[in-house]
Amino acid sequence: MAVFKQAEHHLPVGFPPDVPAAATARFPRVISGSLMVAILYATVVLHIAAPKGGFKWEDIPVTWGDLSFGILLWGLLYHLRRALSLPRRVKILVGFLLGGCIFFAFRILAQSDFQLRFALQNLGRFVPLTLYPLIFVAIILVMDTEARQRKLWKLVWVSLGLVLLYAILQKAFGDYAVVLPGLTANLDDALRPDFLSQKSNVIGLGGEVKLTSTYQNGNLLGVNLLIFLPLAVALCRRRSAKLLFVGAGLFTLAFAASRSVWAGAVLMGLVAIQLGARRTLTKIALAALLSISVALFVSYVPVARTRILEVHPDNLVTLGGRLEPAAVLWRESIRDANVSAFIIGPDVSTEKRIVAQGGGAYEIFYLALYEIAGVVGILVWFTPIAFSLSNFYKCRADFVMRAVLIGLVSWLLVALVEGAFWLPPTAFNLWTLVGIGWLRLQSLQDFAGGPMRHVRAAAAA
Numbered sequence: 001m002a003v004f005k006q007a008e009h010h011l012p013v014g015f016p017p018d019v020p021a022a023a024t025a026r027f028p029r030v031i032s033g034s035l036m037v038a039i040l041y042a043t044v045v046l047h048i049a050a051p052k053g054g055f056k057w058e059d060i061p062v063t064w065g066d067l068s069f070g071i072l073l074w075g076l077l078y079h080l081r082r083a084l085s086l087p088r089r090v091k092i093l094v095g096f097l098l099g100g101c102i103f104f105a106f107r108i109l110a111q112s113d114f115q116l117r118f119a120l121q122n123l124g125r126f127v128p129l130t131l132y133p134l135i136f137v138a139i140i141l142v143m144d145t146e147a148r149q150r151k152l153w154k155l156v157w158v159s160l161g162l163v164l165l166y167a168i169l170q171k172a173f174g175d176y177a178v179v180l181p182g183l184t185a186n187l188d189d190a191l192r193p194d195f196l197s198q199k200s201n202v203i204g205l206g207g208e209v210k211l212t213s214t215y216q217n218g219n220l221l222g223v224n225l226l227i228f229l230p231l232a233v234a235l236c237r238r239r240s241a242k243l244l245f246v247g248a249g250l251f252t253l254a255f256a257a258s259r260s261v262w263a264g265a266v267l268m269g270l271v272a273i274q275l276g277a278r279r280t281l282t283k284i285a286l287a288a289l290l291s292i293s294v295a296l297f298v299s300y301v302p303v304a305r306t307r308i309l310e311v312h313p314d315n316l317v318t319l320g321g322r323l324e325p326a327a328v329l330w331r332e333s334i335r336d337a338n339v340s341a342f343i344i345g346p347d348v349s350t351e352k353r354i355v356a357q358g359g360g361a362y363e364i365f366y367l368a369l370y371e372i373a374g375v376v377g378i379l380v381w382f383t384p385i386a387f388s389l390s391n392f393y394k395c396r397a398d399f400v401m402r403a404v405l406i407g408l409v410s411w412l413l414v415a416l417v418e419g420a421f422w423l424p425p426t427a428f429n430l431w432t433l434v435g436i437g438w439l440r441l442q443s444l445q446d447f448a449g450g451p452m453r454h455v456r457a458a459a460a461a
Contacts, residue, residue, distance in 0.1 A: 036075050040142050041155055043068040043135070044432055048159035048228065051425040052216045056188040060123060063186075065425060069135065076138050083141060089391075090140060090438060093384055097133045100380040104129040107345055107373040125372060128427035129381075135428055139435030149439050153235055153400075156436070160225075160232045164248040167213035167221070171255060175209050184214045203257055204306045211255035222253055222261030223420040226268055226410040227429050231436070234403035257303050264414035266294055271406050275396050325354045326367050333374070345374040363419040385412070385434070392437050395444055404437035 046053065046065030054063035083094050108126050143149050169178045181190035189195040199217050201210040210218030229249045236242040253265050269290045277283045298304045332350045333341035341350065354371060369377045389408065395401040411420075411430055420426045 036072065037142055037148060039068055039072045039075070040138055041152065043072050044152065045155050045159045047425040047428045047432070048156065048224070049162045050183050050214050051220075051224075052186050052189075052214060053183040054186055055182065056186060061186055063424075065428070066127075069131075069428070072138055073131070073134060076134070076141070079141060080137070083137070086140065087442060090442070093387060093438070094137050094140065096380075096384055097136060100384070101130045101133055103380055104373060104377065107377065111345070111348055111372070113348055124422060124424075125368075128422060128424060129372070132424070132427040133431050136431045136435040136438075139432065140438060143435075143439055146443065149436075149443070153231075153436065156228060156432075157232050157235045160228045161245070163213050163215075163221075163225075164245070164252055167211055167252040167255075168248060170213060171211060175212070185216060189216065203303060204310065208303070210257040211252060213252065217423070218256040219258040219261060219418060219420060220423055220426065222256040222258040223264070223411065223414055223418065223426055224429055225249055225253055225256075226261065226264050226414060227407045227426070227433055230268070230272065230403040230406040230410075231400070231433070234399050254297065254301065255303060257307055258418075259307055260414050260418040262304075262307075263417075264410050266290065267413050268406060268410040271409050275402050275406065326364070328354050329367065329371055341374065343374045344376050345370070345372050363422070364417065365415045365419045365421050368419060368422060388434050388437060391441055395441055398440070398444055400440050401437065401444070404433055404440065407433055408437070 043065060046063070046068055051065060052061075052063065053065070054061060054067075056062065080098075083091060086094065105126065108122050108129070112122055139152070143152055166178065166184060175196055176193065179185050179190055181187050185195070192198070196209050196212055196216060197207070199212075201212060201218055202208070203210060211221065212218055213221050215221040215224065229245070233242050233245050233249075236245055250265075253261060270287065273283050273286045273290070277286055298308055328350065329346065332338060332353070333346060338346075341347065346354070366378060369381055373380070385408070389405070392401055392405045392408070396405055408430075411426075415421050421430065
């Protein structure tokens with residue numbers, strides 16, 4: 001317990017303790033020089049702060065963040081063998097992720113009949129499932145010193161601050177008045193004067209547009225805030241900065257006007273209360289305060305009333321019409337006892353029928369995984385997440401690990417309904433958070449100077 005008291009109270013709030021050099025030696029220095037480190041920093045910042053900045057190539061969005069990520073992956077290919085010197089658990093996790101990427105790539109190509117033209121149409125699936133998890137591998141291999149880890153966390157904090165600042169400017173001066181073509185919006189989209197309205201952002205019949213910041217979509221903005229806001233608040237050095245981040249974050253979440261994100265924000269608050277508050281009475285009081293705040297928000301904020309009144313019973317029953325294509329999955333895999341479709345996903349003909357029904361199963365995360373790769377796909381994707389959650393929860397006494405855990409759980413709960421994993425850069429940011437969590441976990445274990453029992457004892461206290 002004394003170790004964690006030192007880490008949380010005797011050092012500046014918001015940054016991890018100074019870990020001895022021996023503690024980080026287990027993460028090998030695999031890339032000489034600072035170039036690859038700088039590329040990784042740029043890739044993370046671009047995916048958080050300016051995820052839509054870029055242009056279109058034959059109607060396919062090409063972002064600066066993904067171009068930077070491609071360069072990073074090219075350099076990483078030559079150093080993957082160094083992963084063999086990672087700690088055993090991290091080594092197993094990296095191997096599982098690499099195997100999962102290969103498996104999903106094969107399944108997506110198989111559903112495209114291994115034809116490049118059809119494979120390009122599935123980039124929305126291919127990139128999040130087969131490429132974005134590799135940012136976890138890059139973070140683990142490149143962030144091999146405590147100084148680099150601190151710099152990465154600071155850049156995450158600054159990047160999210162820019163997103164919140166842009167959202168406030170957008171609300172103050174107008175959605176289109178502050179657009180920077182090619183940076184805060186796709187260059188081709190920015191040429192259209194009403195491009196934000198065309199991206200499912202209009203609220204009700206009044207024509208009001210959801211707050212989108214640099215994400216061009218209110219749902220995307222909200223979900224990515226759920227991922228990183230707890231970490232950004234935890235990394236603030238001063239109480240005033242924490243309050244500023246919380247206020248700006250709640251303001252942006254409210255006017256992003258995503259009902260699923262609102263539900264996720266409430267769940268995020270409950271998870272934060274459960275993990276952060278120590279006494280039962282404190283938990284009950286904070287939960288009651290959260291409930292009152294939600295009731296006031298729904299009752300007195302116009303955008304909340306409008307969005308709640310838009311909910312129709314049919315949409316709740318069918319999850320916004322997304323269960324119709326899901327019925328095709330059910331009929332042609334489980335009801336018809338198609339063992340192959342159940343285990344590794346449907347064939348090409350079933351996939352075409354799903355698309356003909358609107359492709360809505362693609363919106364629901366677990367159904368989308370089942371549609372692409374069956375039960376095996378669900379297990380392959382969720383296993384590293386479940387393994388990470390289990391390890392992070394044991395270290396919940398640490399304020400950084402607690403923030404990572406809150407962000408990861410919040411995303412997981414929302415993605416089960418919204419399917420936000422499928423829309424880049426959410427998947428990239430999610431694996432970035434997981435990578436940060438594992439870096440912190442390893443530093444804590446080494447700093448404690450002993451096995452996990454020290455961490456569990458601190459968490460129990």
